[in-house]
Amino acid sequence: MTEREHGWRAFGPDSGVGSTNISDNERFVSVVGGGAALLLGLARRGVPGAALALGGAYLIYRGTSGHSPIYGALNVQSTHEGGVKVRKTMTINRPVEDVYNFWHNFENLPRFMQHLQEVRVMDNGRSHWVATAPTGTVEWDAEITTDRPNEIIGWRSLPDSQITNVGGVHFRPAPANRGTEVEVSLVYEPPAGAAGALIAKLFGEEPTVQVTEDLRRFKSLMEAGEIPTIEGQTHGERSMIGKALSGVM
Amino acid sequence: MKAICWQGKDNVSVENVPDPQIINDRDAVIKITRTAICGSDLHLYDGYIPTMEKGDIIGHEFMGEVVEVGKNVNNLKIGDRVVVPFTIACGNCFFCKQRLWSLCDNSNPNAAIAEKAYGFSGSGLFGYSHMLGGYAGGQAQYARVPYADVGPHKVPEHLSDEQVLFLTDIFPTAYMAAENCNIQRGDTVAIWGCGPVGQLAIKSAYMLGAERVIAIDSVEDRLQMAEQQGKAETLDFREVNVVEALKELTGGQGPDACIDAVGLEAHGTTLDAVYDRVKAATFMATDRPHVLREAIQACRKGGTLSIPGVYGGMLDKVPFGAAFGKGLTFKMGQTHVHNYIGPLLDKIEGGDIDPSFIITHRITLDEAPQTYEMFKHRVDHCIKAVIDPWA
Numbered sequence: 001m002t003e004r005e006h007g008w009r010a011f012g013p014d015s016g017v018g019s020t021n022i023s024d025n026e027r028f029v030s031v032v033g034g035g036a037a038l039l040l041g042l043a044r045r046g047v048p049g050a051a052l053a054l055g056g057a058y059l060i061y062r063g064t065s066g067h068s069p070i071y072g073a074l075n076v077q078s079t080h081e082g083g084v085k086v087r088k089t090m091t092i093n094r095p096v097e098d099v100y101n102f103w104h105n106f107e108n109l110p111r112f113m114q115h116l117q118e119v120r121v122m123d124n125g126r127s128h129w130v131a132t133a134p135t136g137t138v139e140w141d142a143e144i145t146t147d148r149p150n151e152i153i154g155w156r157s158l159p160d161s162q163i164t165n166v167g168g169v170h171f172r173p174a175p176a177n178r179g180t181e182v183e184v185s186l187v188y189e190p191p192a193g194a195a196g197a198l199i200a201k202l203f204g205e206e207p208t209v210q211v212t213e214d215l216r217r218f219k220s221l222m223e224a225g226e227i228p229t230i231e232g233q234t235h236g237e238r239s240m241i242g243k244a245l246s247g248v249m
Numbered sequence: 250m251k252a253i254c255w256q257g258k259d260n261v262s263v264e265n266v267p268d269p270q271i272i273n274d275r276d277a278v279i280k281i282t283r284t285a286i287c288g289s290d291l292h293l294y295d296g297y298i299p300t301m302e303k304g305d306i307i308g309h310e311f312m313g314e315v316v317e318v319g320k321n322v323n324n325l326k327i328g329d330r331v332v333v334p335f336t337i338a339c340g341n342c343f344f345c346k347q348r349l350w351s352l353c354d355n356s357n358p359n360a361a362i363a364e365k366a367y368g369f370s371g372s373g374l375f376g377y378s379h380m381l382g383g384y385a386g387g388q389a390q391y392a393r394v395p396y397a398d399v400g401p402h403k404v405p406e407h408l409s410d411e412q413v414l415f416l417t418d419i420f421p422t423a424y425m426a427a428e429n430c431n432i433q434r435g436d437t438v439a440i441w442g443c444g445p446v447g448q449l450a451i452k453s454a455y456m457l458g459a460e461r462v463i464a465i466d467s468v469e470d471r472l473q474m475a476e477q478q479g480k481a482e483t484l485d486f487r488e489v490n491v492v493e494a495l496k497e498l499t500g501g502q503g504p505d506a507c508i509d510a511v512g513l514e515a516h517g518t519t520l521d522a523v524y525d526r527v528k529a530a531t532f533m534a535t536d537r538p539h540v541l542r543e544a545i546q547a548c549r550k551g552g553t554l555s556i557p558g559v560y561g562g563m564l565d566k567v568p569f570g571a572a573f574g575k576g577l578t579f580k581m582g583q584t585h586v587h588n589y590i591g592p593l594l595d596k597i598e599g600g601d602i603d604p605s606f607i608i609t610h611r612i613t614l615d616e617a618p619q620t621y622e623m624f625k626h627r628v629d630h631c632i633k634a635v636i637d638p639w640a
Contacts, residue, residue, distance in 0.1 A: 093343045093354075178343060213361065220355040224339035224396070225321065226273045228358040228373065230383045233272060233393060236254030236264040236304035 086186045086207045090215045093179040094222045100150045100171050102222060103182075112217035112227065115210065126158070138162040164189045182218070184211055251614050251638065252306045252389035258296030259625075261307065261618050269385060269393035274321035277397030279333060283410040284311035284387045286617065286624055286634045287418060288444045289512070289559050293377070294621050297513060297536075298561060300362060300380040308388025309335035309375040310417045312410060315401070322397045331401035333394055334586035335418040337373040337384060340399035351583035356395065357382045366562075371583055388617060390638045402590040405598065411605040411635060412597055415449070420604050421589035423449030423510070426557035427457050429580035430506035437461040437499050439547060440481070441540040442510035443471035445607045445633045446557055450508050451479035452602055463498060465491055467516070470609075470630045478606050487518055492547045503549030512558025515539035521566065528565060538564040545572050556581035610634035 092099050102108055106127050110116040117130040117137070126143045140161030146154030146168065154168040165188035172181050186207070217227045254264045269278055287310055292298050312332040315325050325331070338345050342354035353372035357363060362380045363370035373395075376386015385393065394401060404413045423446045430438055438454040440447050443466035454462045464475040465484045472483045484494050495504055513536035515522065525537035544554055545568050554577055572579070596602050609632045612620050620634045 091343070093341065093346065209361070216360060219342075220339070223341040224275070224355045225341075226275055228339075228356055228382075228395065229272060230358055230385070231272070232270070233385050234250075234252075234267045234269045235302075235306060235385060236252065236256075236262075236266050239303040 084186075084188055084207050086211045087184070088208065088211045088215055089181055089183040090212075090219055091174050091179050091181050092219045092222050096150045096171050096173050096180040099180040099182060099222060100153075103169055103171075103218075104147075104153060112221050113214045114217070127155075129157075131163070133163075140165070182215065184215060186211060250390035252385075253308060253614060253617050254303075255293060255301050255305045255307050256303050259294060259622075261294065261621055263614050263617065264304075266306065266389075269391050271317055271319045272393065273395060274319040275396050275398055276319040277315055277322055277325055277394045277401065278317040279311070279313040279331065279387075279392050279394055279401070280316045281311045281313040281387055281390055281392060281638050282330075283313070283414045284308050284389070284636045284638060285414060285417075286310075286388070286620060286636070288446065289377070290621070291625055292512070292514060292559060292561070294625060295514060298378045300359075300378045300383075302379060302383075305376065305379075305383070306385040306389050307376040308386035309377055310414065310419065311375075311387025311392060312404070312414050312417060313392075315397075316391070318397065324398050325401060325403075329401075329403055330406070331403055332413055332416045332590060333375075333387070333392070334400045334402075334421075334590065335375055335377075336583055336586050337375065337382060337395055338399055338587060339396050345399075348585060348588055350585045350587040359383055374583070388614070388636060388638075390614075400587065402594070404594065408597060409605075411608060412603055413594065414635065415445075415604040415607075416586075416590050416593055416597075418584065418586065419445045420449050420593055421586045422446050422557050422584040424453040424456075424589055424593060425584050426450050426508050426510065426555045427453035427459075429555040430454065430457075430459075430508065430553050431578075432457045432459050432506065434458060435460045436505040437463065438506045438508065439463045439465065439495055439504035439544070440508040440510055441465045441515075441544060442512075442558065443468070443475045443483075444510065447471075447508075447510040448474055448479060448607050448632070449604060450510055450557070451475055451481045454508075455480070456596070456601065463495065463504065468627050471627075471632060474607070474632065491543055495547045499549070503547055503552065505549055506553040506555060507544035507548045509540045509544050509554065509556045509558045511540040512556075513537060513560045513562075515541075517543075525565070536560050536562055536564050538567055542566070542568055545575075545577065548575065548577055550575045551577070553578045553580060557584070607633040608635050612636055613640040614638050 106119040106121055109119050115131045117132060120128045122128065126141055128139065128141050130137060130139045140163055141158045142155045143158060144153065144155050146152055150171055152168060152170050156166040157164055165186065167186045170183040174181050220227045250266060250268050251263055252266050253261050256262050271278060290307060293301060293307055315327055315329040315331060318325050318327070336351040337356040338350035338353040339355040344352040344354055351372050356373040357370045358373070359379050359382060360370035366380065371381070373382025373384055375384050375392070376388070427450050432438065432454060436459050438459045440450050440462060443464050447464060451462050451464055462479065462481040463484060464472070464479065464481040465486055466472050467485055467487045472485060475481045475483050482498065484491060515537050517539040519539070521542060522539040525539055529537050540558070541564070548554055556579065597604070609630055610620060612634055614636055617636060623629050624631045624634060
């Protein structure tokens with residue numbers, strides 16, 4: 001069975017308990033991410049640490065067993081203790097080398113990740129990230145955990161980060177030179193736990209939406225060389241309702 | 250500059266707004282010399298298209314002179330005279346590479362909204378709701394044109410604005426509708442709607458080798474134009490049962506291809522049309538697919554239904570069983586305008602067609618609001634209104 005069929009089946013109606021419902025790629029990301037989360041969680045004390053460790057253990061289970069009992073039709077899963085997982089795939093009409101290389105330079109990420117202000121790559125393979133959050137700015141240091149050219153990049157935040165997060169991006173050539181399938185997996189613990197995710201959701205910054213929009217911008221930047229926008233264009237006078245709506249959209 | 254702004258259902262107005270600016274490096278700004286009101290603008294006017302906002306500049310058929318180019322636009326220079334496709338396309342994505350320009354993956358900044366409604370988003374359009382990009386339109390004195398290195402097409406000086414203006418939308422739309430009919434020798438094509446697209450579809454069907462074209466409408470002037478300019482046979486749907494009449498006219502066989510050049514706001518006198526109006530008025534359905542039903546019923550077995558008329562949402566009581574039972578082919582969608590501008594410009598230059606025959610009204614921007622009202626009610630013989638934004 002091909003990767004694609006696996007991927008499709010993950011969302012099929014027959015993905016029952018005990019069967020494999022996660023693609024091999026994702027299982028890989030799951031094990032990597034899960035392992036990192038588990039280590040991070042164990043290194044931290046207190047409830048958030050335990051939650052992360054639990055989440056990590058779960059990801060490893062899921063990665064090794066190939067089955068996710070809570071995956072279902074949802075792309076985002078909030079574990080009971082507050083960890084958030086997002087997974088999203090998009091096809092980009094560029095060769096895998098180009099897509100990998102662009103992403104591999106983390107300093108490019110703020111160009112399409114709306115909430116990232118800055119990523120500074122340091123010379124020891126580590127990087128410093130600055131992002132905007134509902135509560136202001138958050139900063140953390142990250143390190144690369146996996147790097148296989150044109151295949152996968154994995155990273156995780158270092159202990160004592162304001163947002164504990166683990167991420168992976170998988171690159172695979174689409175059939176018949178149709179570009180590159182890019183699959184992003186993120187696990188993170190929002191600043192204020194589950195409540196933070198809820199607040200983010202209320203303000204339209206639900207993590208799957210955000211990752212989807214970031215990936216969409218990445219695709220536009222890679223394909224068209226720019227990100228489409230109507231921000232700053234001319235228009236007639238808006239009504240109050242229109243203004244409110246445009247804020248949401 | 251002056252621009253036509255959407256204010257709400259049945260309400261557009263002329264406003265003074267800031268001039269458009271270059272925002273992205275592939276943008277250009279066009280000084281508009283001619284622009285038109287499209288039948289599909291009436292769907293906005295009638296409030297049928299969701300995600301419009303008060304203050305949106307509308308209009309998507311426009312041409313003019315390049316006055317500013319972004320730093321990544323190398324094929325245009327200031328002063329170039331161009332027509333602008335109403336579909337906005339990046340030219341780089343999988344769909345653009347397949348020449349399916351109106352399905353461009355990158356041109357809609359609000360793709361997420363369209364994805365919720367349709368599963369995937371089509372391209373951005375000028376002046377046609379936020380779900381389809383929210384781009385300011387061309388019923389104005391200037392417009393910002395994204396991906397200007399891909400869309401705008403230069404036109405020769407010896408052709409007038411009126412001769413080439415309709416390359417921006419309705420001529421390619423009509424031509425693609427006829428092309429989608431896959432016309433074979435001896436074919437009869439039936440066309441519902443004798444508005445501008447219907448009129449140009451009649452011409453296009455003949456250009457592509459149709460034996461006969463039968464046009465259906467109820468407005469006297471439009472039927473007359475279809476007969477005189479288009480050389481079509483005509484049916485007035487108020488007077489005949491269209492399905493029966495088409496059967497009789499085609500030796501009991503039915504038309505080989507049917508074009509629905511009406512779309513979601515079909516009028517009709519039959520029971521189903523009244524039912525649609527009630528349902529749409531009570532928000533129990535969005536579109537009124539009376540023409541679609543009739544075309545499915547009338548088309549010959551194994552025939553083709555080509556749909557250039559715009560549909561937006563949910564259709565009620567569409568006889569899908571009949572479509573299946575007769576093995577019909579459906580072809581539809583927004584026009585891949587970029588494919589047609591060059592070839593159709595050649596036809597205009599070669600004297601095969603002068604699309605300006607459909608123009609009935611030449612107006613100023615200030616006259617546009619009243620013209621919308623007139624166009625909506627098909628009064629004053631209005632078929633196509635062209636605006637000189639500087640008059």
